[in-house]
Amino acid sequence: MPDVAANTSLPIVSTDVLDRRWIDVNIPCQAACPIMTDVPGYIEAILNADFETAYRINRLDNIFPGVLGRVCHRPCESACRHGREGLGEPVQICFLKRSASDFGMKPVDLDIDANGKSVCIIGAGPSGLTAANDLAILGYQVTVFEQYEEAGGMMRYGIPEFRLPYDIVRRDVKSITDLGVEIRTNTRIDSWEALDKVKKEYDAVIVSGGCMLPTRLDLPGLESDGVYWGLDFMMRSNRETLGIHPKNVVVIGGGFTALDCARTSYRIGAASTTIAYRRTREYMSFSGEAELEHLHEEGIRL
Ligand code: SF4
Structure with missing residues (x-):
């Protein structure tokens, strides 16, 4: 490994061995994060108004802090001690990550020894x-x-x-x-x-070609005109190749992609959009109240 600490105050990749058991017991937010981001470390840096250090701490475990600071489903927040009964609301860890990226991101200055491969x-x-x-x-x-x-x-x-x-x-x-x-x-x-x-x-x-194929439903009529798989719909929308002006839209599903499809339909002019989900609201896999508020504001029925 190059001596990455030589020209920065923090290394750019972490090689520390973590005491997983200790973290599980003592830092529930870090334990809940799928990549075990050092949440207390970067929040403390933000507390000291040192956003650059906060960014670099994030980047040790996650090279997309700007992205995750906006779209992570934030399991760290549901694990946060401050959200426990009688203690108030969880810390807004995800938005703090966003601020670390927005205010602290600097080009990585690193001497790399090429290995010829x-x-x-x-x-x-x-x-x-x-x-x-x-x-x-x-x-x-x-x-x-x-x-x-x-x-x-x-x-x-x-x-x-x-x-x-x-x-x-x-x-x-x-x-x-x-x-x-x-x-x-x-x-x-x-x-x-x-x-x-x-x-x-x-x-x-x-x-590293991705997982682009949908989980197929066993329903008649799925190959008809006007029926899209959720991811295909989003890909076409983001590549500006959708080319439709739907009037009434039904989205089947209860995850983030379903919400994205519904809210995109609203933006491309659908007169009515309804999300149909097979179970009750508490089983839907998006994060919570904020998403429900967006649906309500945009007149999307659930
Ligand atoms: S917002 Fe996501 S990536 Fe960041 S600490 Fe929480 S779970 Fe980890």
Whole structure:
């Protein structure tokens, strides 16, 4: 590993061994975070008005703080001690992450020793970009092939811009290209021949093509005109290839994609939008009251 601490006050990747058991018992928010972000550490930095340190602490575990500061489903907040009965409301950990990114993001200044090896990554979504980030820091020459016009994968094309502005995705992606990673957009590898060619040109290839296929429902009529799979609907909307002006929309499902489809329908002029979910409201997998308020304000029926 390069001596990444040499020219910054904090390293850019964490190699610390965490005492998972201790964290589980003592820091419920950090234990609840899927990537175990050092929540107390970055909140303390914000308390000291040191947003740059707060950003860097976040980036140790998560290279997309701008994105997650807006769209994480924030399990850390439901685990927060301050939200326990009689103690008030949980700390707004996710929005604090957003402020760390918005006010503290600085270009990463890092001396990297090239190791002379090259890696090609197919797919510039979250996993491909994370691999690119970590390999670049280790000294590999990394090239990422992306089939669409822009990098970001699900962050760029699966989430509507009113929830996650495209510029925020671009900013987090830039923190990776700043490390010397090259991203070739509009470059699709879709045959064994193309893959063989890439394998000959690079020392290693990582296939990181995403999970774009929907879980299919067993319902008659799903192939009819005017019926879309949720993710396909969002991809077309974000690529401006939707080309429809729906009047009445029904969205089947109870997760974030269902909400995004419903709220996007409202924005493209649907006269009425209804979300149909097979169980009761408390089983819907979005975060909570804020989302319900948005639906109410936009006249979307549940
Ligand atoms: S907002 Fe998400 S990424 Fe950030 S600490 Fe909470 S769970 Fe982890």
